[in-house]
Amino acid sequence: METDIDLGRRLKLSNAIRSVFLNALLSKRSRRLQRSYFELRRRLGRQGHVVSVFLQLDDPYSYLLSRYLPDLASSYNIELKVYLSQARGGEYEPAPDMAAEYAALDAQRVASELGIPFLDKGAAPPVEHRRGLLDVLAARAERDDFAEELSAVLEIYWRGDSETAARRSDTGESGQADDVIARSQDLQERLGHYKSGMLYYGGEWYWGVDRLHYLVDRLKDMDLAHEGATGASLASIRQAMQLALPVTPPATAKQLPPLELFYSFRSPYSYLSLKRVYEIADAFGLELRLRPVLPMAMRGMQVPRSKLLYIAKDTVREAERLQIPFGKIADPVGKGAERCLAVFRYAESEHKGRDFLASAGVAIWSEAVDVSTDRGMRKVTGRTGLFWPDVLASMESDEWRPEIEQNRESMMASGSWGVPTMRIGDDVFWGQDRDWLLARHIEELCDTGDGILV
DSSP: OOOHHHHHHHHHHHHHHHHHHHHHHTSHHHHHHHHHHHHHHHHHTTOOOEEEEEEOTTOHHHHHHHTTHHHHHHHBSOEEEEEEOOOOOGGGOSSHHHHHHHHHHHHHHHHHHHTOOOSOSSSSOOGGGHHHHHHHHHHTTTSTTHHHHHHHHHHHHHTTOHHHHHHHHOSSOOSOHHHHHHHHHHHHHHHTOOOSSEEEETTEEEEHHHHHHHHHHHHHHTTOBOTTOOOHHHHHHHHHTOOOOOSSOOGGGGGSOOEEEEEOTTOHHHHHHHHHHHHHHHHHTOOEEEEEOOOGGGGTOOOOHHHHHHHHHHHHHHHHHHTOOOOOOOOOTTHHHHHHHHHHHHHHHTTOHHHHHHHHHHHHHHSOOOTTSHHHHHHHHHHHTOOHHHHHHHHTOOTHHHHHHHHHHHHHHTTOOSSSEEEETTEEEESGGGHHHHHHHHHHHHHHOTTOOO
């Protein structure tokens, strides 16, 4: 029978092996080698630069992405192959109902900032015509104009145009959608992904309008831009998503609710969110409440290997964009995460919660410090200015558990299941790449008075 000590050793060894693998995979050298290998194979096979795009009818992010595909195709020497697909469910989507509801809200916010019409012809997508539209698309999947057809149907669906959807879906074509989608899913799985609204080129994935600029930069670096092409609409995305903060806090911000950050020590996106969230809170003079939760893997929500690999690779380029140190990882799942949560409670009592989160994040994600050990934790807390005997005492206590569970319940009740989640009043923003939307929303609250406590 395996003892608790044996189990702990096995988990520690597993974490160490996973960390070594990720550290090697995420290095810049590894990325350069992978890209060079792909380009060599492409040239030897006398193939063009093929960008594969996987779009889903009832995915709003697919609709937003589809609006920029014509500019992408006309601006660069590439061949776009567009597939009608469907995101993998099950373990890849731990809270599908919440995810769908939040995606529609989030995409509507993004669409407004990008100037894209969204649910302007109806309050909701014409879901009653979804099946008919899918069959119509499937029947045209092999046609040369399929990309234009899919984009047109996505627009009908996500503008809420029920009348046009009824006409387009009433063709008598049926039964083909499942097969077409299944083939697209199989291809996407072989290429290493599980989500819709994705672009693929040369071993790397790019999600929606949020990551499209990484692909554009790669194509530019390869000198694939057509002469005279401006790519104006592609450039406008990057401009729209710039984070802008006030030089001095607006006077009306004093009346706003606190800004809450739900955070996990095992989430690299949570780590990347810290600097920006701190800056936003300080720029607007808001009270910042830090609300850590247990990692998903410790809440019974397992992360498949392909999803873990994509998150790790995506975090590397996001860290580079944000100029945040990242790349040497010591996975804290298990004992390490629990110790961090216990110490955070003590750090908060000393008014050093922010400093501890930042120090632990740097240690875990850029220095490969093992916080499950006293040596590792002492390094983190020493930089934070915490008293080591009190740190040891905090790690012997389970008093942190009820509060952490309350944080999880509060986060879930607000419609979010994952981290980082930022919340101000009743408004929720999920993901470290929504900092710019959060800041714009706070500006609106300051300007209009909406949500101000009286």
